[in-house]
Amino acid sequence: MSTVSETGVVDAVAKELFIGGKWTQAAGGRTFPVHDPATGEVLCEVADAAPEDGMAALDAAVAAQADWAAHPPRERGEILRASFEALMARQEELALLMTLEMGKPLAEARGEIAYAAEFFRWFAEEAVRIDGGYAVAPNGSGRFLVAKQPVGPSLLITPWNFPMAMGTRKIGPAVAAGCTMVIKPAAQTPLSMLALAQIMVDAGLPDGVLNVLTTTSSGAVMEPLIRDGRARKLSFTGSTAVGRKLLEQCSDKVLRTSMELGGNAPFLVFDDADIDAAVDGAMQAKMRNIGEACTAANRFYVQRGVADEFARRLTERMAALPIGRGTEDGVVVGPLIDQAAVEKVSGLVSDAASRGAEVLTGGSTVDGPGNFYRPTVLTGVPADARMADEEIFGPVAPISVFDTEEEALAAANNTEYGLVGYVYTNDLKRALRVCERIETGMVGLNQGIVSNPAAPFGGVKQSGLGREGGTVGIEEFLETKYIAVNL
Template identity: 55%
Template sequence: MSLNSATLPRELVIGAHPIERTRESIDVLNPSTGALIATVPDGTVEDGLDAVGAAADALPAWRATSPRERAEILRRCWELMTDRAEHIAELISTENGKTLADSRAETAYAAEFFRWYSEEAVRAVGQLSTSPNGANRILVEYEPIGVAVLVTPWNFPAAMATRKIAPALAAGCTVVLKPATETPLTSLLIAQICREAGVPDGVINVVTTSRAGQVVSAMLHDSRVRALSFTGSTEVGRTLLRESSDSILKTAMELGGNAPFLILEDADIDEAVTGLMIAKMRNGGQACTAANRIYVHRSIINDVAGLLGQRMGTLRVGAGTNERSECGPLINDKAVDKVEQLVDAAVADGASVLTGGQRPISRGSFYSPTVLVGVDPQSAIVREEIFGPVASLIAFDTDDEAVAAANSTDLGLAAYVYSGNLQRALSVASRLEAGMVAVNRGLVSDPAAPFGGVKQSGLGREGAHEGLLEFMEAKYIATNW
């Protein structure tokens, strides 16, 4: 495969036309090689406010369109993304580094949000009831909240964009998208596809910038903005919540995770390790839902470690765009440094490296798939989100002990449970403090399911009908007839 960078969209999208508004630029690098892919404009505060203005100007006409009209446009977005799936996947692998298999899966997942919300657009139904005292009727309808600012991370550049754009447009909102500086090209391509599908000018605006704090803050303090949807770290989420409070914005926050993966003693070991490989190694471990802390019953931990070490140790590490690669690079050298430090600290705390534990000798931001055993539960690699291809195994003796360990964090996005007894697995799942729990499977995400966390892993939900309501407000009308 050979991506033609000359044909990639690389300009800010503000209003009627993709235009270059700034002289400064951002280099987009291939993490597999460090090579320059393209440059995009480094947007300014003025660019961000102009984008808000374009979204505000487009809002009255877009919110006035019928739900069916919005649905048909979103359906066309899904069709075009599906038609161009291979091109999108190759772009993701080039600028993000994930393997083509992962990129193809992400592209299909990302496109599905357009199809799902094309169906949900016509289902924002209200309610009608009689007040308890009989004095009036209670009529409730749902209205689009208005202009929404969307801030997305680099690890799923297509899916994180469509998971926000699709429900916002289905609800009748207009948006300003601020993608991550590491992976802006995918977002720009999706905006181009949406325009081709019939999304009117100004409904989707895209501002690429390295001045994220300044630009996003300015937009959040613009009175025309009424909502913020953010996916990223808990630390940045706290800052944005404070910023949003000044204007009392509606916020949806999908923040960090530290997912526990529990393997009970009656689990099928082969199935559990297969699920663990999915939960741990999707995008090389660079996912907020990635299995971070693997708790294994003491009676089977050696068997699990041996099988996991064998499978992790034989993964082919290579460039994301190489069809044979099974594990691509991390997003940049800074990310590799963090993983390396966490592993080294875990070893210093008494952990043993079963496989991996080092940087392979090659260009690019790579780290070997790694399995650690005998990990101290107080080690930093257990307390912090790894965001890399490292599995840390910790033994437990009872279900109560495993649940307590799994819940011993301020984060609660995803969790995983494997057991040969479904009743037991569901009982354990009900006690886990997480917004999503996968039972006997390694994948939890689905556009038709509410995605989100508890505690400091976020507020609100994306996907499902709940994702549509994040961009709507309930209006109550009291009436008689």
Template identity: 60%
Template sequence: MTLTLPHTGLLIDGVWQAAESGRTLAVENPATNEIIADIADGGAIEARRAVEAAGRAQASWASTAPRRRAEILRRAYELVVERTEWFAELMTTEMGKPLDQSRGEVAYGAEFLRWFSEEAVRIGGESALTGDGSTRIVVSKVPVGPVVIITPWNFPLAMGTRKIGPALAAGCTIVFKPAEKTPLTSLALADVLIEAGLPAGVLNLVTTSSPTEVVTPWMSSGIARKVSFTGSTAVGKTVLAQTVPHVMRASLELGGNAAFIVCADADLDQAVQGAMDAKMRNMGEACTAANRLLVDRRVADDFSAALAERMAALRVGNGMDAGVEVGPLIDEAGRSKVDRLVQGAIAQGARTVVGSGSIGGPGYFYSPTVLADVPASCEIATEEIFGPVAPVIPFDSEEEAIRLANATTAGLVGYVFSRDIDRVLNLGEALEVGMVGINAGLVSNPRAPFGGVKQSGLGREGSTVGIDEYLEYKYLAIPRRESPNV
């Protein structure tokens, strides 16, 4: 099969172009180690041009009728859906996830374009009188201004649409840096948005092998008024620090360390299925992945055995091949980290129920793994695994489960499984997270506010509140003349 590539240049002010330096960036297939494409590798010069283009286009785009903005987003949604197979093949080839999962991401990612096309025409305001009746208060919502968007490699379409959709709907122009590991899906999205009618300069995209060389000029430009970033907590803190000199708005979706709590009265079949959903989506390379499986000691062995049986049956291989359920990890560094965490847990007393470690040959494959009797103090319980490894940590009481679950600086998502409605509600309310799956291993939905607490980030994406991250409130005070006597 010959993969059809999108534009591979930099998009600046409506024009696709090469990097002035002539540099290119190789995109690798993590399943085969083959080079898929060489794309433009931008730097500080292109970054400055891009943010200046976004600045010039801001006033015109902000004044574009909401209905027109909505129509462009709706058309982009339709084009993405029509090209589902193309997007899915691009995603699987550059990122590794099985083709069926890529198709699922296309459907999920496209939905943000449709959702925010509908929200574009529902940006509201308020009119009221002051308490003494002397002044009219008129409150409107206006675009924040040019936005810096930085996305990760693990969900290359959905992370783009979840940010670009509301920014465009709100009337903000964009400078966009996709992940250097998976830029092709983002370039394809830009192609679609331009085809859908997006004016020149509204979306500017710079791919680069040196994120600092591009992002730093954007953050220090004084043109950009907001940043939306998804990635690691460490990098997110650096981005947040860069907002200070110009007092920029920030939305940050950072790391997770999700606790997956299984109570003694849980339906174990349902809990195992939930664990498969929460752990194995994207080979475990997701911030919402179940990172610590906290299981009541009375059912821990049965749960571990049942989960291991499911994990052992998974077919590992190139995501483009029929029947494959687990693709490669993104690179050798990611695979080495996973193996280090597993070996560290085993050294501290954990036992392997299933799993054989790294898989040889081309590609960055790792065997689906279940670890039982994992000490809660292990590094694997304190650091995001980002791989197909499920560490089972037994607990003896609900109080202990909550203590263990909340003993982390992360607070993105948690999961609770029990047949008792009061128990799941009490545990869900006690978890220090932004989202909770109740007897369910998947929580992401465009209709729901996605985001966390503590060091898992700032702000929310999706839902009716997602567009507010790109809007400012403007208040007009209008003194009233005395009404004539009638």
């Protein structure tokens, strides 16, 4: 159990909107409740923004853009560095706050705070490395100058599953590039973002650079901002279905977009793989964040020679995981975010079982309050099962068997998604062949976690556009300007 007071960390967070450097009530004084998914209890009420609040936030971002773009890159980086240090200094209380609103166990929440902070440290260093170019024209009569400039006011929309890290992954490069922002966190988990806003203010972020809208009316609040035309960038993390709608809205004013959307990650285990390492990697790739991650392994394809052994070992590991409220000592599996998530996971497992899949462990909810579902392993999952096509977003590992490399690749690529894939093999030639041919933006080769602030994160096909993190992450918030000089 954490020694930090649960009531204290919730009480310490501002519950209002943050617009133009001021905490302010929503229009009409509207609020909405934030629930603890482990108990169903209300943690607090926060401001519920209306469309006019959204427009006020955009006004503030637009008003601050010119000064912020001219702000020295070194100072922008120092604000990020100070924010990084504050996040790490307050890791314990911020982790508890996240566990209370999202449900993940404290150990994972602490890990997310450290991961989130790393985006600020990384982009603090990138802020002073924005460069351009100088070249002689091919005919020698002129010069080409290339400059990188901030894209301008940016709209950021973040999901509930990583409520701090998905914010810093977008805010970090925007701050480093010199863009002002309006950010809308998910209604299920607004407290982490509200706490982050205060941390950045305390680190010296000027008024109007970051504006935070908490709301239960996401479409009504954000669509007018997208269609307004003054914002020049949208960065969204969430479902592919919502991403498609946002792309349609962005087309009206031709906004720059970067989108990290759904996943359907294949996890391939070949018969020459280290099975111990493959099971360890499977536990990481499946059970990080209770399986509520776009990078979570969604489909396990195991070569026939090792399929039974892999399934047996994975079942033993999954069945032994302690379930409970994330604040309790030793808990590894916390609640899903809400009852709708439980119903979706239950429906997917029931569908697979009805089509012939065998449930080796789990396959049921947990009695009592909270949104709990038992860690589950299924074998013999047919290709027509819903979970072969749909993102599970829960602690369920469906296993299918393959015989040949071609068969494995065909199954892995048989999806509209392409965020990440996992490959376990000790054959170097096979590793290179499969990693090159698998249709994903990222591959974990003999490892179950790929996310790293210093590496480019993103997918292909309907898993998104653009990249976050790495040396390319800041480019999403920069425009390239070419200046022709006639000598």
